[in-house]
Amino acid sequence: MSKSIRRLVLLALFTTMALTIFVIEAQIPLPISIPGIKLGLANVITLIVLAKFRTRDALTVLLLRILLGSFFAGQVTTLIYSLFGGLLCFGGMTILCRILKRKHLWFVSVIGAILHNIGQTIAAILVMGTTQVLVYLPFLTIAGCITGLFTGFVAMEVVKHWPTAVAFSLDSKKESHIIEKK
Secondary structure, eight states: OOOHHHHHHHHHHHHHHHHHHHHHHHTSSSSOOOOTOOOTTTTTHHHHHHHHHHHHHHHHHHHHHHHHHHTTTOOGGHHOOOHHHHHHHHHHHHHHHHTTSSOOHHHHHHHHHHHHHHHHHHHHHHHHHSSSGGHHHHHHHHHHHHHHHHHHHHHHHHHHTOOOTTTTTTTTOOOOOOOOOO
């Protein structure tokens, strides 16, 4: 199987995982009724792909998850909020991953969650034409710190225990091969 086909298959699997998590998470009722607060569990997949593969692979998974998630969850009207938040979050996480060399994914995740909430707030200001939505930002920031910490630690554990026998390595700095355990 060619490397490009393996890449496509693996990215499709990551996208499917992120999308599944996103759709399930949308069904989980939260005890807090502040608009924009969510667990952000699908970000675990984005962090894993960002840490283990190329930046553009992670961006592809994120964009597909946002587009398909908005469609499947029946929330196409919230697409602009997800795009603003997701892209700002992704930009910040990408920069931090390069600076921190992927060692502190928990911190990258917290900053990403905060940036996601800032992006959503900017989108709300633009869509609603009012700055009154800024009143939610402190609550969103606190929630982002808590949920970002959780998703960051989950992603760190997955990356830390990433199997060395993964046959579909997409790291552009390493040649893709199978390492068999004996």
